[in-house]
Amino acid sequence: MLDALTHTLRRHPERPAVLGATRTGAVRVKATCGELADLADRYTAALLARGVAAGGTVGIAVRPGPHALAVMLAVHRLGARAAVLDPGAGPDVLRARLTLARPELVVADAAAQAAAGWARPLAGPLRLALPDLAELGPVATVGPRLPGCAPALDGGARSVRLPRCVDEDRDAVIVFTSGTTARPRAVVHTRSSLAAGMATVAELVQPQAGRPVLGGTFFVLVPSLASGAPVAMPARCLPVLSRQLHRLAPQATYLTPPRLRELLADGGRFTGRVWTGSAPASTELLTRIKRAGADEAWGVYALTELFPAAAIEQADKAAFTGDGDLVGAPLAGVSARTDTSGELLLSGPAARHRYLGDDPDPWVATGDRARLDEGRIVLEGRRKDMVLRRAENIYPGLYEPALHVPGVELALLVGIPTDDGDERLVAVIQPGPGVDRTAVRAALAGPLQRMGAARPDAVLLAKIPLSGRSQKPDRAATVRLAQRRLAQRHLTAVGRW
Numbered sequence: 448m449l450d451a452l453t454h455t456l457r458r459h460p461e462r463p464a465v466l467g468a469t470r471t472g473a474v475r476v477k478a479t480c481g482e483l484a485d486l487a488d489r490y491t492a493a494l495l496a497r498g499v500a501a502g503g504t505v506g507i508a509v510r511p512g513p514h515a516l517a518v519m520l521a522v523h524r525l526g527a528r529a530a531v532l533d534p535g536a537g538p539d540v541l542r543a544r545l546t547l548a549r550p551e552l553v554v555a556d557a558a559a560q561a562a563a564g565w566a567r568p569l570a571g572p573l574r575l576a577l578p579d580l581a582e583l584g585p586v587a588t589v590g591p592r593l594p595g596c597a598p599a600l601d602g603g604a605r606s607v608r609l610p611r612c613v614d615e616d617r618d619a620v621i622v623f624t625s626g627t628t629a630r631p632r633a634v635v636h637t638r639s640s641l642a643a644g645m646a647t648v649a650e651l652v653q654p655q656a657g658r659p660v661l662g663g664t665f666f667v668l669v670p671s672l673a674s675g676a677p678v679a680m681p682a683r684c685l686p687v688l689s690r691q692l693h694r695l696a697p698q699a700t701y702l703t704p705p706r707l708r709e710l711l712a713d714g715g716r717f718t719g720r721v722w723t724g725s726a727p728a729s730t731e732l733l734t735r736i737k738r739a740g741a742d743e744a745w746g747v748y749a750l751t752e753l754f755p756a757a758a759i760e761q762a763d764k765a766a767f768t769g770d771g772d773l774v775g776a777p778l779a780g781v782s783a784r785t786d787t788s789g790e791l792l793l794s795g796p797a798a799r800h801r802y803l804g805d806d807p808d809p810w811v812a813t814g815d816r817a818r819l820d821e822g823r824i825v826l827e828g829r830r831k832d833m834v835l836r837r838a839e840n841i842y843p844g845l846y847e848p849a850l851h852v853p854g855v856e857l858a859l860l861v862g863i864p865t866d867d868g869d870e871r872l873v874a875v876i877q878p879g880p881g882v883d884r885t886a887v888r889a890a891l892a893g894p895l896q897r898m899g900a901a902r903p904d905a906v907l908l909a910k911i912p913l914s915g916r917s918q919k920p921d922r923a924a925t926v927r928l929a930q931r932r933l934a935q936r937h938l939t940a941v942g943r944w
Contacts, residue, residue: 448646448669452673453484453520453612455674456672460482462479463677464513465478467680467682472687472693473694474695483513490589491521491525492601492608494521497551497587499525500525501613502526503551504527504549504550504551505518505554506530506532506548506554510556511668514589515665516665519665524609524610524612525610526617528617528618528620528621530544530623533916544633545584547804552584552585553585553587560596561593561596588600618636619638619641621634632802634752634803635802640796645669647755648754649670654670654675655676660677660679660699661681661691661700661702662679662681662701666754666755679697689713689714692718698719699720700717701721703726704723704727711739712880715739717739718740723746724746725919726917726918726919727772727919728746729848730765730851731855733745734761743761745758745759745761746774751799753781753793756778759774763775770825771818771825771845772827772844772848776822782795783824786812788830789816790814791824791826793811794810814829814830816845827844828842828844828847834861835870836862836904841901843861846860850876850891850894852890853890854878855890856878859920859922861873861875861926863926863933873929873933875929876891876909884908912924
């Protein structure tokens with residue numbers, strides 16, 4: 448797919464490739480196909496001149512856009528692997544991760560270097576926290592430089608003869624997912640697994656040449672551009688993003704559930720097909736997206752270890768009446784099964800090769816409890832989120848989908864420890880903006896009654912905390928929130944809430 452992208456860029460150099468937006472939402476071309484191809488050539492030559500070769504590792508701390516994509520193309524061409532840095536992980540975690548990956552060079556844009564240096568006090572509110580990048584090895588800058596930045600990556604290296612693209616399968620990218628500073632956990636994808644994942648995205652989305660796609664991830668950029676569709680980077684400012692969607696009228700949009708909820712609250716409208724993932728996408732959210740103009744609204748089940756694994760459209764999800772969260776049938780090439788504990792295991796060409804430092808394993812342990820319903824995957828909750836109440840195991844994910852009644856944006860079931868070693872089950876419900884809470888309580892009465900032995904001891908209407916880059920519901924923070932509210936005696940038993 449990356450090789451196909453390079454050929455597509457060269458074949459139509461005058462076409463817009465990466466788009467942005469002005470404050471009015473008007474389309475702004477950030478890079479044409481030819482400019483993106485030239486940038487990738489310059490970075491390839493520059494990395495080669497700095498000694499990066501097949502099998503080497505390059506750390507990348509660059510915001511999504513033309514420069515990040517060009518660096519990834521350059522690393523791929525040389526047969527090296529990219530270690531992706533998350534500026535929101537914190538300096539101690541990042542230092543541990545990069546110690547494990549051992550990059551020969553760290554490539555960063557000016558924003559990342561500023562967050563690691565003089566602008567560190569300003570970067571905190573933006574959830575950017577980097578160690579001094581120079582501590583991790585040699586640093587080079589891509590994009591515009593600011594005072595104090597490392598030398599430009601492509602400074603004086605443009606005359607180096609470009610090598611042929613490495614075509615044998617080898618490590619392509621390292622993505623850190625979890626772990627501690629003592630033992631970081633990193634997913635390693637090979638060139639073949641990366642290609643398989645992007646091919647699956649292309650088959651699923653089927654982007655049409657010449658019509659724009661809105662989305663900022665690597666798995667959106669590459670298949671869309673390789674198909675001849677320009678990609679618009681989503682505006683960060685919510686009002687601008689709303690205007691951008693209106694002016695652009697994309698054929699496909701990919702945004703996370705929290706961003707979609709913000710847009711819907713702001714009166715945002717959609718066109719074409721909308722895709723969402725990285726965090727749970729309820730039937731209620733997908734239904735609201737279609738009511739806001741989308742032709743189709745899709746929830747994508749994906750992991751860093753295997754992207755994407757399954758997908759489902761709103762109509763099919765809404766028609767499901769069983770317990771749990773239906774996320775769809777496994778996509779082409781994906782195999783799914785459960786082990787004796789009920790954990791979902793996945794395998795396929797797009798599955799990660801291994802975790803860094805571990806032996807290869809064809810099966811990905813998802814951490815999700817699930818069952819297969821006529822070949823479709825139905826999630827029943829995270830194994831680690833189990834609540835033990837009165838010697839009964841309760842898996843929140845089995846019941847939470849039923850709590851997403853009209854007017855509810857998010858719903859979590861959490862366990863609150865009690866003095867006798869048991870747990871109290873609390874439902875934390877987040878109503879949508881401006882929704883009548885009395886109506887929400889009335890709508891929840893039926894689903895709560897049908898929960899049987901898993902009926903919560905208390906119900907709390909509150910804003911659910913989010914965390915991480917994808918802004919997933921934070922269960923640990925929600926537990927603390929519920930504990931505070933219970934301690935203040937703001938909750939009563941379910942029958943009187």
